Amino acid sequence: GQQVMQIPQYQHVQEGEDFTTYCNSSTTLSNIQWYKQRPGGHPVFLIQLVKSGEVKKQKRLTFQFGEAKKNSSLHITATQTTDVGTYFCAGPERDDKIIFGKGTRLHILP
Amino acid sequence: DTGVSQNPRHKITKRGQNVTFRCDPISEHNRLYWYRQTLGQGPEFLTYFQNEAQLEKSRLLSDRFSAERPKGSFSTLEIQRTEQGDSAMYLCASSLSNTQYFGPGTRLTVL
Numbered sequence: 001g002q003q004v005m006q007i008p009q010y011q012h013v014q015e016g017e018d019f020t021t022y023c024n025s026s027t028t029l030s031n032i033q034w035y036k037q038r039p040g041g042h043p044v045f046l047i048q049l050v051k052s053g054e055v056k057k058q059k060r061l062t063f064q065f066g067e068a069k070k071n072s073s074l075h076i077t078a079t080q081t082t083d084v085g086t087y088f089c090a091g092p093e094r095d096d097k098i099i100f101g102k103g104t105r106l107h108i109l110p
Numbered sequence: 111d112t113g114v115s116q117n118p119r120h121k122i123t124k125r126g127q128n129v130t131f132r133c134d135p136i137s138e139h140n141r142l143y144w145y146r147q148t149l150g151q152g153p154e155f156l157t158y159f160q161n162e163a164q165l166e167k168s169r170l171l172s173d174r175f176s177a178e179r180p181k182g183s184f185s186t187l188e189i190q191r192t193e194q195g196d197s198a199m200y201l202c203a204s205s206l207s208n209t210q211y212f213g214p215g216t217r218l219t220v221l
Contacts, residue, residue, distance in 0.1 A: 042212040088152050092208055097166060100152035
């Protein structure tokens with residue numbers, strides 16, 4: 001079946017530094033979604049990318065979808081303590097079934 | 111608050127007991143998903159419904175797990191003869207399209 005892999009598994013950054021997490025799928029995706037899960041919380045939808053090469057921004061967050069639609073990245077500029085959490089990418093195995101990566105846990109050092 | 115509710119929020123049970131969890135999705139959402147999440151892992155797909163029809167069940171799910179969604183509204187997930195390995199967070203999500211709206215989860219601890 002489809003696999004969605006994320007690297008790194010953990011990332012510690014100094015507050016104010018940038019952060020990037022990468023997501024790779026074993027198959028071409030029709031779309032890719034990103035979620036954030038705060039410690040003790042549940043995953044919360046951030047964004048969906050659909051088009052090949054698409055780039056979307058949400059304030060300090062930049063999301064990219066690869067040209068081959070098999071990889072994606074999330075970049076956070078000038079991290080803040082509120083960015084702490086685990087970031088998951090997810091892609092549809094079929095239209096309805098969504099497969100999640102294992103996530104990248106971001107820890108901010110003050 | 112996404113509008114998806116789950117009950118109970120926490121459940122502690124002894125090995126061998128049966129447990130049932132409930133999920134109330136966002137009312138206009140026709141799709142409902144169940145996931146299991148353990149520490150350091152992403153949500154693992156268990157099963158999902160389109161309206162009242164259960165469309166797929168993970169091969170990882172043993173026969174001890176069963177889910178229902180009568181009338182296409184709320185859903186229940188039952189685990190029979192619980193084992194210690196069943197200890198996890200059980201997440202419910204509802205959607206109209208691909209976007210998943212997660213509930214707060216039910217944390218199950220099997221002693």
